[in-house]
Amino acid sequence: MDIRQLKYFVEVGKQKSFTKAAQTLFLSQPSLSKMVKSLEDELEVQLVDRSGRTIELTDAGQAVYLHAQQILHSMNDLSSSLYDVMNLKKGQVSIGLPPVIGTLFFPKILGDFHKNYPEIAIRLDEHGAKKVEEEVIAGQLELGVSVLPVDVEQFDVVPFMKDVMALVVSSQHPLAGRKQIELKELRDESFIFFTEEFALYGRMLGVCRQAGFEPTIAYKSSQWDFITGLVGENLGVSFLPVSMFNKANDPKIQMVTIQDVDIPWHLGIIMKKQKYRTYAVKKFIQHLLHY
The missing domain is CATH 3.40.190.290 (D-Maltodextrin-Binding Protein; domain 2)
Known part of the structure; x- marks a missing residue:
C-alpha cells in the first residue's frame, strides 16, 4: 500500500465517480480503476460497489475512506512542517471567508499583510460561515472566519472582533x-x-x-x-x-x-482542532489580531 493508492481512492470516494476523479487527478480512467482495484486486492476486501449507475463505497470502503483521509492530512502536516524548517518566511495560507465579512474588513488586512510578508501567498475561498466550517474540518482550508460561537470540540478559536x-x-x-x-x-x-x-x-x-x-x-x-x-x-x-x-x-x-x-455579532478565526499551524498561518493570525 502506498500514499498514491490512498489519495486516488479518497478522490473516488469524494467524487463518487471514477470519471470525475480521473479528471481531477489528471489520470486516465483505466489507470485510476486499476489503482483502486490493486488496493482492494492488497486489502482483500471490496471497497467500491460498482453495480449501480453511480458508485458507492461499501462498509469496508467507508472505513478505509475515513482512515485514508486522516493519513493524508497527517502527510500534509508533515510536509508543511518540513517546509517551515527549510523556508522560514515563505508559504501559503488558505482562508475561508463569508462574503459579508470579507467585504467589511479584509481588503485592508490582506493588503497590509502582503506588504509585510510578500513571500506568503494567500488563497481565499468565499463561502457562507457553515460551508467555511465544513471545509476547515475537512482539512481543505487552514483557517476560516466565522460568527461565534462555534463548536470548540472541533475548532481552536481566536476571537478578533466584537x-x-x-x-x-x-x-x-x-x-x-x-x-x-x-x-x-x-x-x-x-x-x-x-x-x-x-x-x-x-x-x-x-x-x-x-x-x-x-x-x-x-x-x-x-x-x-x-x-x-x-x-x-x-x-x-x-x-x-x-x-x-x-x-x-x-x-x-x-x-x-x-x-x-x-x-452579539462576534467574529473569530477558526482552525481544526490540533492541526499543525505553519509559520505562515501563525504570522497571519498575529497580523489579524493587530486589527
Whole structure:
C-alpha cells in the first residue's frame, strides 16, 4: 500500500465517480480503476460497489475512506512542517471567508499583510460561515472566519472582533424616527434576510422566534449591499451588524437600537482542532489580531 493508492481512492470516494476523479487527478480512467482495484486486492476486501449507475463505497470502503483521509492530512502536516524548517518566511495560507465579512474588513488586512510578508501567498475561498466550517474540518482550508460561537470540540478559536446587531429600516419607514424598539413590535413587518448558508440567517430567525413570532421573509440575499438597497427602498426591514450599517453610509436607511435584547455579532478565526499551524498561518493570525 502506498500514499498514491490512498489519495486516488479518497478522490473516488469524494467524487463518487471514477470519471470525475480521473479528471481531477489528471489520470486516465483505466489507470485510476486499476489503482483502486490493486488496493482492494492488497486489502482483500471490496471497497467500491460498482453495480449501480453511480458508485458507492461499501462498509469496508467507508472505513478505509475515513482512515485514508486522516493519513493524508497527517502527510500534509508533515510536509508543511518540513517546509517551515527549510523556508522560514515563505508559504501559503488558505482562508475561508463569508462574503459579508470579507467585504467589511479584509481588503485592508490582506493588503497590509502582503506588504509585510510578500513571500506568503494567500488563497481565499468565499463561502457562507457553515460551508467555511465544513471545509476547515475537512482539512481543505487552514483557517476560516466565522460568527461565534462555534463548536470548540472541533475548532481552536481566536476571537478578533466584537459587534452587535441592530434593526435597519428605510428612512421613509414609520420606525425611522425611533431610537429604540422592542422586538415584539416587529411581528407585522416584512423582513429581508441573508440566505440560509449564512450564520446571520439562523441568528435573525432565532431572534424573531425568541420574541414570540415567526418572521415574514419578503426577500433573501447573499449580498449585504443588496439587502441595504432593498431596505432603502422600503421593501422590508432587516437586522445588520452596526459595522455593516456604518460601512453602507446610505442616507436612505436608518438604524434603530433593539431595546430588550442584546444580539452579539462576534467574529473569530477558526482552525481544526490540533492541526499543525505553519509559520505562515501563525504570522497571519498575529497580523489579524493587530486589527
